[in-house]
Amino acid sequence: MISNFSSQVTTAGLVTGFVEVVLSYPALSCVSLVAFLAAFLWYDRDSHKVDGFNQKHVFITGCDSGFGNLLARQLDRKGFHVIAACLSEKGAADLAAAASPRLKTLLLDVTDSASVGRAVESVSREVGERGLWGLVNNAGRSVPVGPAEWMQLEDFTKVLDVNLTGVIDVTLQFLPLLKQAQGRVVNVASIVGRLSLIGGGYCLSKWGVEAFSDSLRRDMRHFGIKVSIIEPGFFKTNVTNVEVINSDLKRLWTRLPQQVKDSYGATYFNDYVKAQDFSMGILCSSDISKVTWCMEHALTAQFPRTRYSAGWDAKLFWIPLSYLPSFVADFVISVLLPSCKNERNI
Template identity: 40%
Template sequence: MFDLLPLCVVLIVMFLTGSLIIRSRKLGDLSGRYVFITGCDTGFGNMLAKRLDSLGMNVFAGCLTPKGQQDLEKATSKRLVTVALDVTNEDSIRKAYAEVKQKLPHDKGLWGLVNNAGVAGNASPLEWQTIENYRKCNDVNLYGMINVTTVFLPLVRKAKGRVVSITSIMGRVALVPSPYVVSKYGAEGFCDCLRYQLYNSGVTVHIIEPGFFKTAIINIEDSERDMRKSFQALENEQKEFYGEHYISELMDSANKTIDELVSPNTYKVVDAFTHALTAVYPRARYVVGFDANIQFRLIWTLPEWIGDRLVTSRFPKPAGCQNR
């Protein structure tokens, strides 16, 4: 047994080293490759559009607002083309598709389709949520992703390219508000189905699963406003169960979590996107961030009765549970 241990260590080291070398191989000239990215007004989409433009790729950047288009055009080369896009509107998606198809060279398809557009959704506790809150969040994070992918897939297939979609570590661990979690679990399932069904077509599918990073999607003031509005709409019995101080306690917990977990190193997510688009052998999944790789990985690996205690220890107790 002890004689085998050094051999096992050597084999593991060789395997990990070989994997790193293989994964580090990059595609050659990128100037003939075209990528379409959704949600480029701000955040990861904006940063990725600039990164790929600087690498010489041809970028179609989907933006929700005219200001987003103008600001991005000023910050990039003339190679980058902005496209008006609302992922919740099918007509907008089809118009964007027609524009991209018309501007692509006749013999080219899309090397990359990047589903990046996303919203945080209403931050209230589950019992306070309305069906409309779920619809609004899923319209962007899930149905928008599905619609964009379905419409643009023929262009990706033509180039035997890649579909790269951002989900979240909350597609594995249900920590933050339920509309967001539901949308991300759904996005994970959609991407897995897509990867299996396109396996023999030459199109590959890749998922980016970030932890908490400092972007505009994290807005404490908006979260508190949503909670107070939702609380006022509750029945008196529900208000009594949670108590008047529950929101303040929940916000204190949220602020503490943000201070502990939110990383300013947004470039790590952009690096993952870039690798998925430019590596010869990209990964199927990219778990990004210290919190995602250590804390949250521990939670989804442990038995539920342990993971549940770790997660719920961060939440304050409603007034109706104080004596339990």
């Protein structure tokens, strides 16, 4: 009896104290209430899914390996009609063997507009009057990357042709099928589309994907098409393969005039490679499902997000760093890279 009475008194005291706080700080209370409602509504809208996965077709580029390969198998298991575009016959055969008979593969070179056109014709026959529910622009390449002075124009265009021009061409040619289904476009950018960490075409291409996606989203809202951007941090895929990157860096360094090499110093190349290997070793995650979950959500959620950040480094380090003053970002990035000969002499 005494225990119940004490409990009631304690509860009454807590309620009274809460009411006093609310009345004493109305502005703070209003902010807290708005924050609570926003969180509740966000959770609620995040939990709604579209219906009829088994009636929807999704076209994914770059399915030989990495994100595209895993996403194709992931969506196939959920019942989607997946049409997976691969660059090589081996990639297509390996993927088909790992999926259900429902998954279809085709060969695609996103830098070849005629190849894209053939893919559109093939997908059009497959989807019929339903149209295309989802387009995932995942195909990409990273090399050549490195200091800007080591590059020639063709080094930039090799990457831009795949990562940016290819994305634009594929999207434009598939838009009529997407409009039929009032579907989704999911474009794979990167955290380096927010913060340029290295020279070459990769960062440029991902900034371009961000801009193209933003303009496309605003243009396509009239037709019910939703556009989402995936911004992964660093993950272990062919794009971050250090052996491939280092081999290409050696090619870039070797062809430089001796005068340019001397300006960096005799040890700079080796120091650069070591710094890059160290950073990749710490940052790269092997759990690429964190990225494909974002892609799946963009395709299945009733209210997909505009941007998805994937990976602890993207969420906790790179994206916050991108909002800080440029001199702060410049300092942090300079810590990760070696000093050159001339810088040491300043």
